[in-house]
Amino acid sequence: MKHFSGIITSWYSQNKRDLPWRNTNDAYLIWLSEIILQQTRVDQGMAYYLKFAGAFPTVKHLAKADNDKVMKLWQGLGYYSRARNLHATAKIVCTDFNGVFPSEYNDILSLKGIGEYTASAIASFAFNKPHAVVDGNVYRVLSRVFGVESAIDSTTGKKEFSKLANELLDKKNPAAHNQAIMEFGALQCKPVNPDCSVCPMNSHCYAFAKKRVNVLPVKEKKIKVRNRYFNYVVLKSEDSTVINKRIDKDIWTNLYDFPLIETNAEVNESDFLVSKEWKKLIGKNKHIVRSVSAPYKHILSHQKIYARFWEIDLSADLKKIAPDSSIIIKQKDIHKYAVPRLIENYLNSEKGKKVKG
Ligand code: SF4
Structure with missing residues (x-):
């Protein structure tokens, strides 16, 4: 054209x-x-x-x-x-x-x-x-105006x-x-239901003429989504808590979160509190399970995360229990650290509860 x-x-x-x-x-x-x-x-x-x-x-x-x-x-x-x-x-x-x-x-x-x-x-x-x-x-x-039906996520399509x-x-x-x-x-040729009647390209547009506007562009692959189950252990002793810098090759590298126990599925309290990972973290230290949150669902492009926050009161010194890779901070200072949106949502809802309470 x-x-x-x-x-x-x-x-x-x-x-x-x-x-x-x-x-x-x-x-x-x-x-x-x-x-x-x-x-x-x-x-x-x-x-x-x-x-x-x-x-x-x-x-x-x-x-x-x-x-x-x-x-x-x-x-x-x-x-x-x-x-x-x-x-x-x-x-x-x-x-x-x-x-x-x-x-x-x-x-x-x-x-x-x-x-x-x-x-x-x-x-x-x-x-x-x-x-x-x-x-x-x-x-x-381009796919709509010129009627290119090749998949936009294929090598030949990209070329x-x-x-x-x-x-x-x-x-x-x-x-x-x-x-x-x-x-x-x-703004004009939007993904869903564009207003073709006012489009200056409509007399040249293949998709408009052939009624293929909502079909183009074509994609080949469906994204595979993986479900993950996170159990965040929010350790509290007086006014302190423990956070961990994520350094592994996984989501959220270099951000901070709470000690994490990942499981293959959602776990109930009685199973979780006798699990190997839990015992490794808490050991024989005296503790009270203060609360367990409802699951937070957090969607990423390739993962769906279901997270629960287990709030634990400890009488022990946090230094004894904190995993090597973690740091102990004042609870009120957590906002100084970069955290994933999921943790931010949890902290905001906790703040909301305190304000209401
Ligand atoms: S006529 Fe419709 S489909 Fe074609 S370019 Fe314009 S907005 Fe896009």
């Missing part, structure tokens, strides 16, 4: 949202926004972008930051490997690129946590280089979409073209 770029850029000039990362060509800030916006909606990501850009105005500020501070600022946004990679990459930009964000596509792509989409976004938005972006919005627009996106790219104006197609997908 001849006028594809013209139609979407003219739509964009009339409909685009005023977003802070669009008013800059600072590659660092654009990178920051792109990492935050992966897997995150603009309305949720905005506050995080402003917090990060305020706390770390340049890549050097971010590189020098304490990792706990970076994780704490990221708390609640999920997909925490993004924050870890962000911090690691800022350090690499300082050591290998003299603190100046690289402008060449291949150099950008070589950085940790940056894939082809993000490298194209930074190269085009910050440096106006002719690399087409292909994200979820772009897949949707086909990338080739088409690069053929359509307005090489004289790649930044505006890329931003326009992404915004068009986000």
